[in-house]
Amino acid sequence: MAALTSTRLPRLTGVARGGLAGLMGAGIGATAQFGVVVLVTRGTGQEAAGTFFTATALCLMAGGILRMDAGNGLIYFIARSRPFGYRCTRGYVRAALVPVAILSLLVGAAAALAAPDPTVRVLAAALPVMVCADIVVAATRGSGAMRPTVLLDGMLQPVTQLVLIGAVVLTGAESVPLLAAAWALPSLPVLVLSVLWLRRRLPYTHHLPGTAHDFWRYTWPRSMAAAIQAVFQRFDIVVVAVLAGPVEAAVYTAATRFKVVGQLVNQGLAQAVQPRLVRALAGGDLARSRELYQSATMWLVLLTWPIWLGYAVLAPWLLDLFGGDYASGVPVALVLAVTMMLATACGMADVVLTSAGHTGSSLANLVAAIAVTVALDVALVPACGALGAALGWAGGMLVKNLLPLWLIHRRYGLRPFGVHSLAALTSWRVR
Template identity: 35%
Template sequence: MTDTADRRDAGGTAGPGAGLRPVLRGGVVNMAGAVVGAGLNLLLIVAITRAFSQETAGLLFSATSVFLIAAVVANLGAPDGLVYFIARMRVFGRPGGVPRLLRLAMGPAVCAACVLAGALLVFAEPMAGALGSGEAAAYLRLLAVFLPFAVLTDSALAAARAHHDMAGTVLVDRVGRPLAQLGLVAGIAVTGSAGLLALAWAGPYLPAAALAWFWLGRILRGARPGAGPGHGPGAGADRGDQAREDPAPAGGAGAPGAAGAEPVAAREFWTFALPRALGGLAQMGVQRGGVVLVALLSGLAGAAVFTAATRVMVVGQFGTQAVLFAAQPRFAEQVATGDHEGIRSLYRAGTAWLLCVTGPLYLSVLVFAPEVMRLFGPGYAEGATALVVVCAGQLLGSVLGMGDLILTMTGRTGLNLLNNMLSLAANVAVCVALVPWAGATGAAVALVAAVLVRKALPLWQLRSQVVLHPFGRPVAAAALSAVLWFGALPLLADAVAGGGFAAAAAALTAGVLGHAATVWSLRGLLGLRPRG
């Protein structure tokens, strides 16, 4: 492809299929990291559940859930704001304003992280009492020290992704940090010093923050005015000179900074970011709040079982984020240029990609749920029903696609906030109703209800701007391939061979090969062979 075509590929002016190329590039890098990161995170959970008691594992999972929720609060929506406004700066040829935007975003976020870290230190004892374990106070205090580093890491990697650089996220957050956590937890498991588990889990955030900002600095130096396209590790498909050669219209209606001509004001940035922060808090409350609620309503052992049962969801989220992180800046650019057909094309293709990636995982785990739960050790088999519920819900969520991301990139963060708050409310209400008598399974039902609320509402809310729906040939082809190779084939093998590890391994191996061949043969239909 010529240089001009590459620039049009980034700018979204050459047709609906052209914009898929930079997303595919970033998605491939993210997917490689997602596979490794998912494996490392699963190994980390298995190491904890097998090396320590259910109470100790539940305590760590509950404390780290509090940490992750606090990190989302402290971020103040800065990562999403950075992606949104940096992408717009680049599409309008103003990359020189990025350092100022970083200062604008990071000052309040770091201050908020320090305040929340102090609050965790002060209120560690009362929170430990609520969790029913005196050891929780030590865990929470150790985690609090590393909260600012988690915030710094998230923002630096978000700014890198806005430059279409996915390698930093993969190397630092998907591979490096979980690998360090796994190594430290394994060392502690050998010594038996359970009191240091929180330090082993949170400690890697410090070097991760340093590496993330170093990586971003290299990108910014390569993207400075005069560096020219193609320089720097983060130089992606779209460049600053794109706006000169392919001028774009002003952004979509209702989006902040639509004109793209002036530096981003603090009020404009935080008007976008803060509602997104609350939305992110609600999402994290759904993902991690269930662990805390189960600990409060059903005990630490129940929290350990629920965490193990939902690990497949987290593994699947790595694959989902591989697509979302690559698509996020592209959606922001398409909204900025008013490319509604490009948005529809990327939405359909992205939904098909999500099913190609996550469908095999969720279907395989659904079929072999009892065997999967036995990986975590004795006492975790009771979580098989919860695991089936989670997998079924996540499959439905994948079919509904990325409407919530598109809603955010249109600047309608108020609606996104409403959706996420309704999702959190559904999760809490169902948890309170079901967890006391159904335990982990009740929390799994609550999680699925929350996911469906968050995924379905944006498709209805976007109807007046751009009509989106998940129904079409690409999504149908991806779904049928996953169901055939990872649903029907394993069930048939189990019925014929009478179960057993050998039959399951053979069926999964055949499924991987068959699904890969099917996806390859349908790559044109699935949008995996876009034309520029």
């Protein structure tokens, strides 16, 4: 038994360290993003705040589509090439970045030239930088390093956004284009620094024929899924703005801002676990995959359920942080808290599904989720406003988590809780 413990604890400790690093970055990022919403809601009127939130949501949706999930594709191929000395990894990076960069430049230029709104022009100019920065940061995780993600994506970008937006608000100018520029500018240093790190980390290799073909053959279903996911995450804000106006969009954004806490915690754990899951599933090591999935789910629940319970209880007081006009968002907050607790209990089921290579199934799941969201939003938002959007998002969120959970259980016998759940607590403590 001692021998068994000595061989298993170091493996879980590696996940724990990476997870803690990801969670640290996620915590700082969530705090900074929450601060941005507080600054915008309290420093500008509801009309300006709703316009800003809608514009940035549209920008993030466009970026999610244009990325074509190339970042996760790089994690998959770089992690798989690690035992072979990262052969061809630079070829995969080029295969991922070149088409994405060209497409995002074309879309950004077209939007900047065609749009009469200065806010749209600002965000269109920043779009290619934001897209490429996200992909390069993801590539650094494929090599097993969490530091660039934590320092650049988790700390530098959100904290700089908070500082710059705070400076704009302090000037007293309710300029949405200036707020948009302050929000988008930090992507530039993130891109430059992550490129410099990746060039030092990955060895130079010649481009081999078939690299781009192999990369996009795996990634294209995830590209479609990532586009739908990007729409799914922020579609509700845009729908509320279109069907109920920017004021309701501001209320909805404020009430659901705590959603980013759970998303970032999940993201922090997934960033550490995903490369290990890819290697375990590629090697057919279901025992290791089960260990990783159950330990990550356990910590996800322990870290986020107190937050959601606290938010449900304290929502009337917490929403006062955004100003007295946002008290109507309490029912939205309650729907958010209950839904996120249920989703968290499923663990990172979709990450397991895609790590096993089932990108087509993940795409089908997301299509079903967005269809449910759209149907419920169209039916409920005109009559219920922000609460209708929250119910629509909740329905889609449950579909998005329950379908991959059922698939990984049917195909691999994996469950979010089991013998490794309690063992995860011990392994994180004994280091």
